[in-house]
Amino acid sequence: MAILTWLHNAYGRDLIEGVRAALPGEDIREWPDAGDPDEIDICFIFRMPHGFLKPFRNLKLMSATGAGIDHYLLDPDFPKGIAMVRIVDQDFAARMADYVLTWTFFHHRDVAHFLSAQSRHDWAYKIMRSAHELRVGVMGLGQMGRLAAERLAGVGYDTAAWSRSLHEVPGVTCFAGSEGFGAFLARTEILINLLPLTQTTRGILSAGTFAQMPPGGVVISAGRGGHLVEADLLAALNDGTLRAATIDAFPVEPLPKDSPLWKTPNLYVTPHCSSTASLATIVDTFAENVRRFRAGAELLNEVDTVAGY
Known part of the structure; x- marks a missing residue:
């Protein structure tokens, strides 16, 4: 054979x-x-x-x-x-956790604000919140999601996680199933998607999910392209439902050169490179x-x- x-x-x-x-x-x-x-x-x-x-x-x-x-x-x-x-x-999971922490820090510390100010030569002081004041939520508690949640909690973020079945992770508030999804989203200012793609998770990054988050939330998705409803993400960024997003996986890859996602303000595109x-x-x-x-x-x-x- x-x-x-x-x-x-x-x-x-x-x-x-x-x-x-x-x-x-x-x-x-x-x-x-x-x-x-x-x-x-x-x-x-x-x-x-x-x-x-x-x-x-x-x-x-x-x-x-x-x-x-x-x-x-x-x-x-x-x-x-x-x-x-x-x-x-384990190294695969560690690389994913590095990606998650990098972009969580970026959005928490509003690096985009300071980069924009520098381009205008503007001394734009801004008060920053402490990590423990910021509520971060991870969707998915497989090998990669669990390590990312542990790392986020370890540096002081108020961390929660949501998965299909209930888990216990030290320092992380865990939610599970459809009955726990709304409560998880309601307390999550930065939503991190590390779910597998199944028939139940397809299209989960959609208007219905974004609307249940606190206004002006952030989405970081390093899951699969099929999780994302692109039109809903664009609408949420344009109307202020979300203030920013980082997306690593898209329904069509490579992302077409004429996609509006490339030029959407406060949307950061990475080329499916979160972990290898x-x-x-x-x-x-x-x-x-x-x-x-x-x-x-x-x-x-x-x-x-x-x-x-």
Whole structure:
């Protein structure tokens, strides 16, 4: 049997060569040179169009190249009953927490105000609130969300978190389910989205959510593009429902050059770069899962394809 790869080019040839070196006994093929589709039993794919996997009738294991897996599972032709794994490690979560803290500090300390004042040569003094006076909320308490919430609480923010089921995180006020969502939003001045994308979380960054936050709130989204309703975000920024936002993931990527989001005041765009797994982590985790799969052993970071994460 054989492994089919279709990888992103962020690491150039180093990624595929690292995989080959880690799995010297495997038949590793690079798309589009798949050969006989019936020989493919493992796929290691970055992005793929819907229906891509249909020819591979003997596929048994699908591996993502990062933590996000929603774009695979949203394919109506995604094979039923195969195992799926993803790439997750502590460093991945730490990089995400760094991103969250960077932009939380930026909005808390109103860096945009001082940059604008400097451009006008204006000595525009402004009194700043202490971290403990600012109520921050994290949506999602997976590996990345939990660490981000812990870091925010650790530097003194009044931190809350919301997730599907109730968790306990030291120093963090936790809410859960639809019954806790409104109360969570009502106390959240800076809303941080680190949710997985599922049918229940799709479009969650919308007018209904923004309206339940305190007026003039901030949104920081490093989740998935499908969480965002772009028109609602633009409207909320334009009418003052939100005072600012930082968005890292969009429904269409790369963000089209003619998108109004590029030029919207107080909207900060980053190119889906909030966190990336290291080359070593990607190679080592995938190779280990291949070895475990061949041996019939428990897989690392296996996805519940029904729950969507």
